[in-house]
Amino acid sequence: MIPRLSLEHLDALVSAPPTVRPPLVDPRRLSIGIVHLGAGAFQRAHQALYTEEAIAISGETDWGILAVTGRSDRVLHDLGPQDGLYGILERRADDNRLSVVGAIRAVASPTTSSLQIARVIAKPTTRIITMTVTEKGYAGAAHGTVDLTLPTIEHDIRVILDELAGRSTDAPSRTAPGLLLRGLFHRFSTTALPITVLSCDNLGDNGAVTRRMLRSLISEAHDEAARRDLAGAADRVARFQEWIASSVRFPSTMVDRIVPATSREDREIAERLVGMRDDALVVAEPFRQWIIEDDFAGPRPAWEAVGVTMTTCVAPYERAKLRILNAVHSVLAYLGALRGYATIRDAVADPLLVSAVTRMVDADIIPTLVAPPGMELARYRDSVLKRFANPALAHTTQQIAMDGSQKIPQRLLETAVDRVRSGDIPRELAFGVAAWIVFIASTSDRDGPALRDPLAEELQRAIGSSASLRGDPRAAADRLVRNAAIFPETLRASAPFREAVAERIPDVMALRAEPSDSSWTASRERPQSKGEQGQ
Numbered sequence: 001m002i003p004r005l006s007l008e009h010l011d012a013l014v015s016a017p018p019t020v021r022p023p024l025v026d027p028r029r030l031s032i033g034i035v036h037l038g039a040g041a042f043q044r045a046h047q048a049l050y051t052e053e054a055i056a057i058s059g060e061t062d063w064g065i066l067a068v069t070g071r072s073d074r075v076l077h078d079l080g081p082q083d084g085l086y087g088i089l090e091r092r093a094d095d096n097r098l099s100v101v102g103a104i105r106a107v108a109s110p111t112t113s114s115l116q117i118a119r120v121i122a123k124p125t126t127r128i129i130t131m132t133v134t135e136k137g138y139a140g141a142a143h144g145t146v147d148l149t150l151p152t153i154e155h156d157i158r159v160i161l162d163e164l165a166g167r168s169t170d171a172p173s174r175t176a177p178g179l180l181l182r183g184l185f186h187r188f189s190t191t192a193l194p195i196t197v198l199s200c201d202n203l204g205d206n207g208a209v210t211r212r213m214l215r216s217l218i219s220e221a222h223d224e225a226a227r228r229d230l231a232g233a234a235d236r237v238a239r240f241q242e243w244i245a246s247s248v249r250f251p252s253t254m255v256d257r258i259v260p261a262t263s264r265e266d267r268e269i270a271e272r273l274v275g276m277r278d279d280a281l282v283v284a285e286p287f288r289q290w291i292i293e294d295d296f297a298g299p300r301p302a303w304e305a306v307g308v309t310m311t312t313c314v315a316p317y318e319r320a321k322l323r324i325l326n327a328v329h330s331v332l333a334y335l336g337a338l339r340g341y342a343t344i345r346d347a348v349a350d351p352l353l354v355s356a357v358t359r360m361v362d363a364d365i366i367p368t369l370v371a372p373p374g375m376e377l378a379r380y381r382d383s384v385l386k387r388f389a390n391p392a393l394a395h396t397t398q399q400i401a402m403d404g405s406q407k408i409p410q411r412l413l414e415t416a417v418d419r420v421r422s423g424d425i426p427r428e429l430a431f432g433v434a435a436w437i438v439f440i441a442s443t444s445d446r447d448g449p450a451l452r453d454p455l456a457e458e459l460q461r462a463i464g465s466s467a468s469l470r471g472d473p474r475a476a477a478d479r480l481v482r483n484a485a486i487f488p489e490t491l492r493a494s495a496p497f498r499e500a501v502a503e504r505i506p507d508v509m510a511l512r513a514e515p516s517d518s519s520w521t522a523s524r525e526r527p528q529s530k531g532e533q534g535q
């Protein structure tokens with residue numbers, strides 16, 4: 001039987017082919033210095049790799065990582081039996097390479113080990129908490145305020161209050177914000193040493209979002225303590241709040257590497273390369289980039305020595321990436337899914353879709369951006385499309401299309417706000433929003449894909465099926481754009497923007513791949529049809 005990757009088989013990697021790179025440092029020598037919340041594929045392919053490289057260059061072995069799982073414990077079962085070892089399969093058109101990474105030194109699940117995780121966060125040897133908990137993991141703070149009515153958040157605040165009252169409980173924390181706050185509270189209550197929280201999610205100003213999120217949880221805990229008349233608790237929360245303000249830093253980051261969900265084909269390729277089974281394998285494109293605001297509360301790994309850009313201002317990088325790369329990714333995912341493409345590489349091979357997204361970037365996105373140092377925005381747009389076309393990467397349109405309500409605000413709507421404020425009607429961004437709307441409608445059709453979104457029911461109610469959307473696109477656009485949980489006030493109040501979205505819905509519908517649908521046939525047969533003109 002083929003062995004499974006683990007420390008026991010580490011030595012066998014030495015005789016692996018040159019396309020396999022063993023860990024750069026002996027994992028057994030590493031101790032934990034980073035706690036990562038949200039141990040998904042991306043963190044393994046990005047932050048953990050950079051960190052291992054930094055350890056190898058600096059010789060600082062105290063930057064091992066404790067990876068904390070998020071909603072599911074799958075990663076615990078994948079990484080645990082492998083002693084934290086896993087491979088990154090780097091996929092190119094012409095060859096594949098595998099790096100085995102040993103920077104993750106422990107894995108834990110909040111379901112069974114929240115208290116232990118909080119205690120690790122409190123240890124003086126832990127200096128950084130990193131996060132990739134997805135957009136929805138911020139419980140609403142990504143585009144507004146934390147939803148304090150979520151039962152999971154209410155539960156986590158009760159847990160904190162118990163801790164405040166001196167009852168250290170082993171009840172699990174049910175949200176990433178709750179677990180983070182609990183860990184910080186343990187730290188404040190023990191050594192009170194400074195610490196850095198580094199969000200690595202695809203959100204604008206992710207450091208500030210994280211700080212804001214914690215602030216609203218703490219003030220809710222404060223109010224709840226006062227309501228319950230808990231002796232001294234409200235004062236203690238106030239001191240905790242002051243400690244966070246003075247001793248916890250929240251640098252912003254821009255992270256970039258395309259990391260699709262691992263497929264069976266990826267596993268087979270990796271298994272052939274390394275000769276071992278790897279249930280925690282991740283797959284990635286060759287490109288990677290990490291820009292970090294250099295504002296740490298204490299020491300950090302020597303990331304700058306391994307290609308990470310440390311800067312005083314992340315905003316231009318993060319804006320260019322979210323507004324160009326991620327916006328194009330989402331719109332290609334909706335249009336691609338509507339045209340029957342399973343992957344982004346298929347969608348980007350369709351000239352109609354490429355010209356639609358190129359028009360969107362040129363007309364409505366680039367005018368809102370300031371190019372980061374060394375970047376030419378039109379060239380960046382082209383490089384992004386080239387990365388998407390990587391024939392070895394099967395990033396599914398459905399994976400990117402999920403959670404639109406959490407992604408569209410930072411990918412399209414903030415840009416649209418800038419355009420409206422400067423007196424323009426962003427018709428090409430309206431086309432992107434229309435693509436999302438038509439995609440949502442398709443999920444209510446017979447045989448349509450499922451809508452994976454925390455606001456799925458609300459969205460489907462607003463949009464209806466493709467047939468009802470075709471009948472009254474204006475009403476559907478109006479209902480969606482007036483949703484205050486998604487659309488900023490500037491757009492909700494802009495009749496021309498709502499009108500532009502409604503006008504672009506038939507253009508998107510004309511692009512749909514419905515062989516039995518005459519509008520689709522028409523758009524193929526008549527290149528100058530309204531649908532094509534309007535992309």
Ligand SMILES: NC(=O)c1ccc[n+]([C@@H]2O[C@H](COP(=O)([O-])OP(=O)(O)OC[C@H]3O[C@@H](n4cnc5c(N)ncnc54)[C@H](O)[C@@H]3O)[C@@H](O)[C@H]2O)c1
Nearest residue numbers: 038039040041042070071072132133134137201202258259
């Ligand atoms: N995959 C990429 O190409 C990529 C690139 C750049 C940035 N990112 C960022 O990383 C995030 C994760 O991507 P991934 O590829 O690792 O996805 P993934 O599905 O492999 O992992 C997501 C992780 O987040 C956790 N999670 C999901 N919902 C949560 C919730 N509501 N609360 C707390 N934790 C939750 C999951 O349990 C898991 O640990 C993305 O949402 C994005 O912000 C991903």
Ligand SMILES: O=P(O)(O)OC[C@@H](O)[C@@H](O)[C@H](O)[C@H](O)CO
Nearest residue numbers: 202255256257258259326329400
């Ligand atoms: O990971 P998500 O779900 O936030 O977004 C899906 C993709 O757009 C995204 O992961 C990109 O691949 C990534 O941002 C590239 O750096």
